[in-house]
Amino acid sequence: xxxxxxxxxxxxxxxxxxxxxxxxxxxxxxxxxxxxxxxxxxxxxxxxxxxxxxxxxxxxxxxxxxxxxxxxxxxxxxxxxxxxxxxxxxxxxxxxxxxxxxxxxxxxxxxxxxxxxxxxxxxxxxxxxxxxxxxxxxxxxxxxxxxxxxxxx
Amino acid sequence: xxxxxxxxxxxxxxxxxxxxxxxxxxxxxxxxxxxxxxxxxxxxxxxxxxxxxxxxxxxxxxxxxxxxxxxxxxxxxxxxxxxxxxxxxxxxxxxxxxxxxxxxxxxxxxxxxxxxxxxxxxxxxxxxxxxxxxxxxxxxxxxxxxxx
Numbered sequence: 001x002x003x004x005x006x007x008x009x010x011x012x013x014x015x016x017x018x019x020x021x022x023x024x025x026x027x028x029x030x031x032x033x034x035x036x037x038x039x040x041x042x043x044x045x046x047x048x049x050x051x052x053x054x055x056x057x058x059x060x061x062x063x064x065x066x067x068x069x070x071x072x073x074x075x076x077x078x079x080x081x082x083x084x085x086x087x088x089x090x091x092x093x094x095x096x097x098x099x100x101x102x103x104x105x106x107x108x109x110x111x112x113x114x115x116x117x118x119x120x121x122x123x124x125x126x127x128x129x130x131x132x133x134x135x136x137x138x139x140x141x142x143x144x145x146x147x148x149x150x151x152x153x
Numbered sequence: 154x155x156x157x158x159x160x161x162x163x164x165x166x167x168x169x170x171x172x173x174x175x176x177x178x179x180x181x182x183x184x185x186x187x188x189x190x191x192x193x194x195x196x197x198x199x200x201x202x203x204x205x206x207x208x209x210x211x212x213x214x215x216x217x218x219x220x221x222x223x224x225x226x227x228x229x230x231x232x233x234x235x236x237x238x239x240x241x242x243x244x245x246x247x248x249x250x251x252x253x254x255x256x257x258x259x260x261x262x263x264x265x266x267x268x269x270x271x272x273x274x275x276x277x278x279x280x281x282x283x284x285x286x287x288x289x290x291x292x293x294x295x296x297x298x299x300x301x
Contacts, residue, residue: 015175019173051208114243118243
């Protein structure tokens with residue numbers, strides 16, 4: 001699909017970068033002038049994906065890279081790809097099961113993928129154990145101002 | 154960030170800022186330290202000042218819920234903003250705790266004392282009325298008119 005605008009960013013998988021990553025994606029999406037609710041949903045979904053990479057991908061080792069690609073697609077759709085080069089997920093279905101967590105001792109709720117699914121329109125997870133994981137999300141952003149105008153007329 | 158308020162029957166944790174994985178640990182440790190010191194019958198997590206929360210916040214709620222279950226304490230969630238309410242609903246965490254909207258009662262600012270200003274003004278008005286009334290009484294006519 002034709003990409004209207006694109007942003008690419010790589011940073012180390014450190015928890016200090018969680019806030020930066022979700023804020024960056026939202027700042028990019030702001031050009032669509034989306035609704036407050038859609039922007040909050042996007043922010044949360046990105047935070048979940050990035051946190052997963054930070055918590056699980058490079059467990060016990062040096063924090064490796066996380067790469068985020070954000071694209072603006074026609075029709076007000078935001079495409080987000082979040083990739084790490086970490087340990088990978090052997091059983092994706094199990095990882096996506098609500099309340100399942102491989103790190104319960106750290107009080108991870110096991111709801112990261114559930115939130116990503118709920119807050120975006122499409123979620124795809126691909127992973128190769130020992131090579132890394134890629135999460136792709138798409139979300140159509142409702143135009144804040146235009147929608148309000150439409151409601152009034 | 155978290156600010157704790159200890160009272161005889163309850164412990165209130167006023168959370169603020171962004172509740173993500175990075176900040177959750179510090180908040181969790183502060184709350185748990187206070188809980189183990191006091192074993193409050195009620196623990197309140199107040200979300201009024203929380204600007205962002207992801208499932209790390211759910212982990213925080215689930216963990217505190219388990220901690221309180223150990224000794225029979227009750228967990229309450231106060232004042233979640235709309236987006237946090239949505240995360241709570243999706244995760245089912247709204248079934249782990251009582252959710253209340255108490256912002257008006259719970260967080261009165263010391264400066265806000267609205268009755269203090271109008272009350273001193275009111276006696277002035279009532280004092281003015283008797284002063285004007287006796288003057289009219291001297292004229293007698295209005296009194297007769299009403300008596301009839």
